[in-house]
Amino acid sequence: xxxxxxxxxxxxxxxxxxxxxxxxxxxxxxxxxxxxxxxxxxxxxxxxxxxxxxxxxxxxxxxxxxxxxxxxxxxxxxxxxxxxxxxxxxxxxxxxxxxxxxxxxxxxxxxxxxxxxxxxxxxxxxxxxxxxxxxxxxxxxxxxxxxxxxxxxxxxxxxxxxxxxxxxxxxxxxxxxxxxxx
Ligand SMILES: CC(C)(COP(=O)(O)OP(=O)(O)OC[C@H]1O[C@@H](n2cnc3c(N)ncnc32)[C@H](O)[C@@H]1OP(=O)(O)O)[C@@H](O)C(=O)NCCC(=O)NCCS
Numbered sequence: 001x002x003x004x005x006x007x008x009x010x011x012x013x014x015x016x017x018x019x020x021x022x023x024x025x026x027x028x029x030x031x032x033x034x035x036x037x038x039x040x041x042x043x044x045x046x047x048x049x050x051x052x053x054x055x056x057x058x059x060x061x062x063x064x065x066x067x068x069x070x071x072x073x074x075x076x077x078x079x080x081x082x083x084x085x086x087x088x089x090x091x092x093x094x095x096x097x098x099x100x101x102x103x104x105x106x107x108x109x110x111x112x113x114x115x116x117x118x119x120x121x122x123x124x125x126x127x128x129x130x131x132x133x134x135x136x137x138x139x140x141x142x143x144x145x146x147x148x149x150x151x152x153x154x155x156x157x158x159x160x161x162x163x164x165x166x167x168x169x170x171x172x173x174x175x176x177x178x179x180x181x182x
Contacts, residue, residue, distance in 0.1 A: 003047060003048045003178070003179050004178060004179070005045055005046070005047055005052070005089070005090075005091055005094065005178060005179055006045070006046050007043060007044070007045050007046075007094055007095060007098045008043070008044060008046070009035075009041055009042065009043055009044075010028075010032065010035075010042040010043070010044040010054070011032070012032055012036070014032075014044065014051070015028055015029065015032055017049075017050075017051060018044065018051050018054070021050060021051050021052075021083070022051055022053075022054065022081070022083065023146065024144075024145075024146045025146060025150065026144075026146050026150065026151070026152035027079070027144055027146060027152065028042075030152075031056050031079075034060075038059075039058075039059055039060050040056055040057050040058050040059045040060065041056070041057040041059070041099070041102060042054060042055075042056050042057075043055050043056075043057065043095055043098045043099055043102075045082070045086075045091045045094065045095055047086065047179035048179065051083075052082060052083045052085075052086035052091060052179070053080075053081055053082035053083060053086060053091050053092065053095055054079065054080075054081060054095065055077055055078070055079060055080040055081075055095040055096065055098075055099050056077075056078045056079045057075055057076070057077060057078075057099045057102065057103070058075065058076040058077075058078045059075050061073075062074075062076055063141075063142060064114070064139050064140065064141050064142070066136065066139045066161075067112070067114070067139060067141075067161060070134065070136050071110070071112050071134070071161075071163070074108075074110050074111065074112050074163070075103055075108055075111050075112070076111070076112050076113055076114070077096060077099050077100075077111060077112070077113040078113065078114075079144075080092060080095060080096065080113075080122065082095070086179065086180070089178065089179075089180055092122075092125055093125065093128075093129060096125075096126075096129055097129075099111070100164070100166065103166060104166040104167050108166060109165060109166055110163060110164070110165055110166065111163070111164050111166065112134065112161060112162065112163045112164075113126065113131065113161070113162055114139065114141040114159035114160070114161050114162075115159055115160050115162060116143075116157050116158065116159055116160075117138055117158045117159060117160055123160065123162075126162050127162075129164070130164050131162035131163065131164045132162060132163060132164070133160060133161070133162060133163075134161040134162065134163045136161065138158050138159060138160055138161075139158075139159055139161055140156050140157070140158060140159070141156070141157060141158075141159040142154045142155065142156055142157070143155050143157055
């Protein structure tokens with residue numbers, strides 16, 4: 001991987017390669033179906049023709065009752081992931097920025113996300129990008145995993161909820177935006 005990283009909204013035609021490279025076919029099928037109904041946006045990062053990451057903007061009511069209650073109508077950045085070999089090059093930050101730019105462009109004043117209480121790495125990234133604790137304690141949120149037999153299961157986990165207001169005047173954080181030489 002040596003080219004530039006590009007970030008774009010995924011489409012149905014990307015499903016096969018997303019599932020083949022990043023796994024989790026059921027997840028991508030579901031999110032592309034929701035996107036087609038206008039219920040969310042799937043952003044993907046690409047190195048040449050290879051997908052290296054994604055984040056899904058959840059525009060429906062939050063599934064977790066506390067989040068629905070405290071943040072009605074607030075979009076959620078969900079399922080941020082970057083392929084292990086592509087991490088630490090600013091791709092995670094660039095995916096978050098793409099989702100934020102979309103939200104700001106749509107006139108949203110606030111975005112939110114949930115991060116597992118033991119996921120210090122992701123929490124550090126989000127705080128650097130300007131996300132702050134929402135002030136209502138931790139919540140039980142649900143993470144989807146695809147089993148080897150293809151079934152998708154949803155597992156409860158304890159999460160911090162972080163919020164960020166838009167527009168955001170902070171400088172863009174360090175991003176190399178190259179695929180690197182590995
Ligand atoms: C969390 C995750 C998405 C971060 O993705 P990433 O592409 O590595 O994120 P970034 O590169 O933007 O930032 C990660 C680190 O690289 C550093 N970095 C960014 N660009 C860099 C560059 N050009 N050179 C050196 N370091 C760089 C950042 O400063 C950051 O440092 P930190 O470890 O102190 O936070 C990724 O680790 C992942 O997929 N984890 C598993 C899934 C997960 O936990 N998702 C979050 C769910 S809430």
